[in-house]
Amino acid sequence: MSQVPLPTVLLSRYFSYLKMNNWSTNTLSRRDYVLNKFISWSSERGIDTVTEITSDLLAAYRRWLYHYRNERTGKPLKFCTQASYLSTVAHWLGWLNEQGWIETDPSTNLELPKEEQRLPSSHLTIDEIEALLSSVDLTTPTGLRDRAILELLYATGMRRAELIALKLDDINHESGLAMIRQGKGRKDRVVPTGKRALQWLMKYLHDGRPALIAEDTQVIFLTTRGNAFHPVTLSQLVRSYLTASGITKPGSCHMLRHTTATLMLEGGADLRSIQTLLGHEQLNTTQIYTHVSIKRLREVHDKTHPGSKDRPPQSDPNKSDDKPTE
Incomplete structure (x- = not known):
């Protein structure tokens, strides 16, 4: 085999390949971080070329990931x-x-750790949602903006990045629909905004957004500098309102997304509709909300389980003769 370029050179060629195949910017960014981390880890162990990467090295890397602890929090990496x-x-x-840069793939028999089946993060009750929405000061342009943001996140269940990317032309005011362009997986979808969220959005566009515009832009939600939000900044904004409302449940923008799905499921929505609304590629991603929504299960249980019927007991459970013996 001819002389093999340095891993960093091959990494650059790899990303050119991914770009040609239309991989998203976010995915490329994450992979760049992960692969540079692996290359740096390998270099610290004397591995300078890709031909030196073996299955034993990958097994050692897996063990290192398992034992790794965050320097700030001391927590391990999640299995996912x-x-x-x-x-x-x-x-x-x-x-x-x-x-053809390596003769065999050392990762062929690499076993990945089994991922945890975790429930979604906390969701809000209807009362908590209303308290959150009512906590916004509506006398300022930023207040109108923030109310519209919270209303739209709650009404549509859209992701944080999807809301940030919304443009003026993405909202159909007559039909009350929002076009989410190039969402996760680079897929477009259309979602209903709901009447209330649309009304607050219209009020923000009319009375709030003009005061925030610094230059010509089609982005709907603007910071005080007239720019689109950074994802972290938007999360901090939503978190500040949750805190002000006395809500201590962990989460921010994504918690509103979970709230949308959970409350709709409790209200009788079918999983396919929720899947379409949230933009999940696989239905099993949406099915996790069935573990959170207990209201319908309780109703079915009350209607169908013999033990839940309000029947006169055959014997009085409070009488000493009927108590189980120890």
């Missing part, structure tokens, strides 16, 4: 994060093998 790191490295090694 470990699996993501390893699968990213494996994809790169598979590409290197396909391109």
